[in-house]
Amino acid sequence: MPLLRVTVTHGAFDVEQTSRLVTALTDAACRAESVPDDPERRTRALVLLTELAPGRFYSAGFPADEAVAGVFVDWQVSTGVLDGARKERFARDLHEVVTELAGASRLAVSSCVVDEVPEGQWAQNGAIRRLPEVSRIAAFEHLAPIAQ
Numbered sequence: 001m002p003l004l005r006v007t008v009t010h011g012a013f014d015v016e017q018t019s020r021l022v023t024a025l026t027d028a029a030c031r032a033e034s035v036p037d038d039p040e041r042r043t044r045a046l047v048l049l050t051e052l053a054p055g056r057f058y059s060a061g062f063p064a065d066e067a068v069a070g071v072f073v074d075w076q077v078s079t080g081v082l083d084g085a086r087k088e089r090f091a092r093d094l095h096e097v098v099t100e101l102a103g104a105s106r107l108a109v110s111s112c113v114v115d116e117v118p119e120g121q122w123a124q125n126g127a128i129r130r131l132p133e134v135s136r137i138a139a140f141e142h143l144a145p146i147a148q
């Protein structure tokens with residue numbers, strides 16, 4: 001059940017590219033979390049997208065709106081869902097899509113901070129969600145044994 005807070009640099013992507021970015025990030029996060037390709041399960045894959053205002057992105061102390069296509073992700077996930085290989089694959093997928101969408105006109109910069117939420121610390125829809133329940137709801141394929 002990916003929850004991604006995504007910030008992009010001003011003007012880096014048009015409407016169609018932004019749609020492709022969000023779709024690619026959703027797919028990559030679901031793949032990393034082993035969420036099945038099932039519309040019911042994927043409705044819980046959420047992306048909160050923010051585009052920085054003009055003049056709010058700097059590199060080396062200088063305005064960089066025109067030079068950089070940046071995508072910065074904060075990914076909240078229950079502790080125990082991702083291992084190192086899953087995180088690495090997401091990082092590669094993230095940078096690949098940013099590089100593709102940025103094209104040759106801007107430097108592609110991607111960053112992701114994985115925020116693993118400890119057991120018992122995630123409230124959702126009025127209840128604390130623990131990993132066995134989350135695994136059952138999301139149908140994490142790799143965690144099926146604990147979802148029983």
